[in-house]
Amino acid sequence: MHENDGTFTFTRREILKAGATCAAVAVAPGVAAKSAGAAAPKPPVMAKVSFTVNGTRRELDVDTRTTLLDALRENLKLTGTKKGCDHGQCGACTVIAGGRRINSCLTLAVMHEGDRITTIEGLGTPQQLHPMQAAFVKHDGYQCGYCTPGQVCSAVAVLEEIKAGIPSHVSADLSARPQVNESELRERMSGNLCRCGAYSNIVEAILDVDGSRA
Amino acid sequence: MKAFTYERATSPADAAAAALRVPGARFIAGATNLLDLMKLEIETPAHLIDVNGLALDKIEATDDGGLRIGALVRNTDLAADERIRRDYAILSRALLAGASGQLRNRATTAGNLLQRTRCPYFYDTNQPCNKRLPGSGCAAIGGVSRQHAIVGTSEACIATHPSDMAVALRVLDAAVQTIRPDGTTRSIPIADFHRLPGNTPQIETVLTPGELITAVTLPKPAGGMQIYRKVRDRASYAFALVSVGAIIQPDGSGRIALGGVAHKPWRVEAAEVSLARGAKAFTAAVLDGARTTSQNAFKRVLVERTIAAVLVDAEDKA
Numbered sequence: 001m002h003e004n005d006g007t008f009t010f011t012r013r014e015i016l017k018a019g020a021t022c023a024a025v026a027v028a029p030g031v032a033a034k035s036a037g038a039a040a041p042k043p044p045v046m047a048k049v050s051f052t053v054n055g056t057r058r059e060l061d062v063d064t065r066t067t068l069l070d071a072l073r074e075n076l077k078l079t080g081t082k083k084g085c086d087h088g089q090c091g092a093c094t095v096i097a098g099g100r101r102i103n104s105c106l107t108l109a110v111m112h113e114g115d116r117i118t119t120i121e122g123l124g125t126p127q128q129l130h131p132m133q134a135a136f137v138k139h140d141g142y143q144c145g146y147c148t149p150g151q152v153c154s155a156v157a158v159l160e161e162i163k164a165g166i167p168s169h170v171s172a173d174l175s176a177r178p179q180v181n182e183s184e185l186r187e188r189m190s191g192n193l194c195r196c197g198a199y200s201n202i203v204e205a206i207l208d209v210d211g212s213r214a
Numbered sequence: 215m216k217a218f219t220y221e222r223a224t225s226p227a228d229a230a231a232a233a234l235r236v237p238g239a240r241f242i243a244g245a246t247n248l249l250d251l252m253k254l255e256i257e258t259p260a261h262l263i264d265v266n267g268l269a270l271d272k273i274e275a276t277d278d279g280g281l282r283i284g285a286l287v288r289n290t291d292l293a294a295d296e297r298i299r300r301d302y303a304i305l306s307r308a309l310l311a312g313a314s315g316q317l318r319n320r321a322t323t324a325g326n327l328l329q330r331t332r333c334p335y336f337y338d339t340n341q342p343c344n345k346r347l348p349g350s351g352c353a354a355i356g357g358v359s360r361q362h363a364i365v366g367t368s369e370a371c372i373a374t375h376p377s378d379m380a381v382a383l384r385v386l387d388a389a390v391q392t393i394r395p396d397g398t399t400r401s402i403p404i405a406d407f408h409r410l411p412g413n414t415p416q417i418e419t420v421l422t423p424g425e426l427i428t429a430v431t432l433p434k435p436a437g438g439m440q441i442y443r444k445v446r447d448r449a450s451y452a453f454a455l456v457s458v459g460a461i462i463q464p465d466g467s468g469r470i471a472l473g474g475v476a477h478k479p480w481r482v483e484a485a486e487v488s489l490a491r492g493a494k495a496f497t498a499a500v501l502d503g504a505r506t507t508s509q510n511a512f513k514r515v516l517v518e519r520t521i522a523a524v525l526v527d528a529e530d531k532a
Contacts, residue, residue, distance in 0.1 A: 042217040064220045064262070067249070087250050091316060100290070100319040106246045107320065110220055111264055158315065166294040169310040169450065174299040190450035191314025 051115045053078065054122025062109050069093045071109035072119060080120035080149045084193075091192035094150035094157075095119050101157035103191075120149035123156065132156050135205035143196035151192045155206045158188045180210045216258045223265050226393045226428050234395035234424030236261045241426060243286055244320040246313075247329040254337065256330075256346055270428055273297065279434035282391075285324035285427045289313070289379065292323060301435035304459055307442035308382035314451045324427035327380055327390065327407065328419065331373035331477075332453055333362065344370045345415040355507075361455070364513050365504040366476040371415030372507075375408060375478050381459040382442060384471040384479035389431045395424035401431070408478030415477070438463040439528040443520055444473070456516045462528035466490055470521065472500065475513055493522035 050059040053076060060075050069086075072078045072095070081104060084092030088106040095104045096118040124130030132152050135141070142148045162178050170187045171178045178184060185203050194202065223229035223241075233239045238260030242248055251257035270284035273295050281297060292298060293309035313321060335341045335353040342351035354362055354372050362372040383404045390402045407419055421427075438461040446452040457473035468489050471481035485499035497518040506514060 044217050045219050047220055064218055065215045086253065088246060088317060091314065094316055101316050102320050103246070103316045106249050106317075108220075108242075108245060108249065108262075111242070111245065111266060113222075154316065161290075161315065164294075166290060167299065167306065167310060169307075171310075174303055174306055187450050188315050190448075191316045 047110050049110045049113050051112045051117055053117045054119060060109065064108065064110055066109045067105050068095070068097070068107045068109050068112055068117070069104035072104060072117075075109075078119050078121050082146055082149055084147065084150075089193070090147070090150075091154060092147050092150040094153045094192065096153055096157055099157075099160070101154050118153070120153055123152065130156070131209050132205070135208045136202070139201045139205040139208060140198070141202040141205040142194070142198050147192060147194045147196075151189070151194065151202055154189060154192045155202070155209075158185065158206065159210055161188065180207065182207070215252050216255060216260075218259055219261045221261070221263055222267050223263050224267070226265075226268055226270070226426055227397050229263050229265055229268065230393050230395045230397075230424045230426045232263055233426065236263075239263055241265050243322045244288070244325045246317050246321045247325065251330060254339065256337065256339065265426070276431060280432045283323050283430045283432065285322060285429055287323045289318035289321045289323070289326060290315070292379075293318070302382075302386060302432060302440070304385055304440035304442050304461060305379065305382040305432075307440070308378040308444075308457075308459060311442060311444040311454075311457070312378040323379070323430055326377055327383075327427065327430070329375075329377060330418070332376045333373040334358070336373060345373060345411075345418075348414070348416050358509065359507040360509040361453070361474075362507070362510050363476045364506045364510055365480060365501055366410045366478070367505055368411045368413065368415070370413055371411035371477065373411065373415065373477060374474055375418075375476070376453050377479070378442070378444060378454065378457060378473055380404070380408070381457055381471045381473040381479040383430065383432075384481050385459045385461055385469050386432055386436065388433075390427055391429040391431060392421065392425045392427050394422065394426075399428070404430075404479075405481070411477045418477075436461050436469075438468065439531050441524050441527055441531075443524050443527070445516060445520055456513055456520055458517070458520045458524050460521075460524045460528065462489075462525065462532075464532060468528075470496070470500070470524075472517060475501070475504075475517065489525075493518050493525055497521055 044063040046061055047064050048061050062071055069083055072081050081095055082092040084090035086105045088103040093103055093105040094101050097115050124133045132155050162180055165177055167174050167178050168184055168187050170183050182203055185206050240259035242262045243265050248257055270286040272284045274282045276282050289309050293306045299306045333354055336343050336346050341353040344352050352371055363374045388404045390407050393399050440461050442459045444454045444457040446454050454474035460468055460470045462468040469486055471479050482500045488495045488499045501514055
């Protein structure tokens with residue numbers, strides 16, 4: 001491939017799309033063979049759902065199997081929310097629904113009728129960063145950036161959870177108000193993996209936003 | 215994922231009736247475990263009954279001085295409830311030791327009880343598994359069995375129950391409240407709720423078709439030092455190798471249940487008289503009849519040492 005002659009310029013997303021197309025072609029014969037034998041697969045079931053995303057009411061007609069993550073990325077083209085493992089293990093898909101951070105990959109879009117959802121796009125803009133986004137930049141809280149939208153959404157919600165008095169595994173006294181400190185943040189952020197290993201800078205960024213470290 | 219139809223339940227009775235009426239129906243609430251298994255086609259419901267709209271999300275006082283925890287109370291809310299933190303600290307501690315913040319925000323009380331094992335052979339559809347495909351065999355027996363059960367196992371299955379919350383509920387003598395498709399209700403002691411694998415490891419609880427959990431009730435507070443100690447491969451966000459839930463009274467008597475060692479929260483009331491003779495004697499009694507593999511034999515030692523640590527902790531805090 002001639003990447004430097006100016007003829008071909010690909011974005012990462014386009015390359016991924018091309019890969020997906022090739023994969024679809026490759027499996028087609030298998031699908032055909034299967035449908036000739038056993039009973040034909042059941043057709044998708046569609047359902048309507050409406051919820052508010054980043055302050056805007058959205059109405060969707062989706063296959064019932066659509067996760068909230070796929071509805072955000074594929075139907076609403078809000079690709080800031082990332083798909084990492086798609087099994088609730090990595091936290092890249094973290095969004096805030098009804099004020100609580102959740103794994104958007106482990107919930108169905110149709111289960112969110114009437115909900116208010118905030119994604120990374122709703123927290124800040126490139127011109128006007130959310131304080132947590134600015135702190136991640138300042139403290140170098142990422143390398144490749146893939147887990148960052150989930151980390152930022154999770155971090156914003158973590159400070160709210162501590163403010164609301166929700167204890168954690170490392171809170172020494174269940175009856176005392178939880179504090180913002182390194183050990184609390186590491187415990188509370190454990191559902192967000194960062195394979196580049198930016199953890200210590202992420203903690204610094206959150207401490208900075210909280211004001212507990214100058 | 216297989217296609218499915220979807221409805222939102224309007225009342226617990228209607229939900230239970232629909233679950234019996236529609237073939238292949240399942241309830242869905244937090245979805246954190248069921249949807250994951252649906253993606254892998256380990257669970258293939260033809261119809262989902264969304265129970266999230268049912269008003270089962272409150273924690274209320276009961277007439278006998280206990281609490282009634284609605285089936286839909288999220289793990290985060292249960293762990294943070296002031297009454298739970300004060301009077302049932304072992305339950306808060308167990309919940310906070312499990313999963314991640316994101317998962318606890320969605321996972322429900324009932325769903326936590328009903329979660330499936332994390333045995334890797336259950337998850338790998340290329341492997342035999344009597345729980346996933348009854349009669350196909352057990353790849354864990356003779357396979358990589360470091361995480362697996364050491365007590366209450368069978369020739370058919372050595373999977374563990376993954377819940378931390380259930381271990382605490384077992385110590386607290388909780389009861390599971392349900393409604394059945396015919397509208398009748400019943401109360402199931404937590405001790406009887408989960409089944410041992412026997413020859414039917416695919417049947418994990420005593421719930422009957424269509425039966426819906428509406429609440430979990432706690433008796434009046436047990437007092438004592440309430441401790442939940444979980445030992446795992448990572449400091450956070452990992453399932454237990456071994457966990458110990460304990461309520462130790464000032465006179466040294468107590469109740470102890472174990473996680474990570476059996477197909478259900480493991481408690482042997484008759485063994486608790488031996489607590490006075492220390493961790494070694496108690497462990498020998500509570501794990502009587504244990505069958506370990508070369509890979510999970512360490513769990514017996516880990517149980518004893520974790521109980522010893524818990525007893526010291528209880529003494530220090532008293």
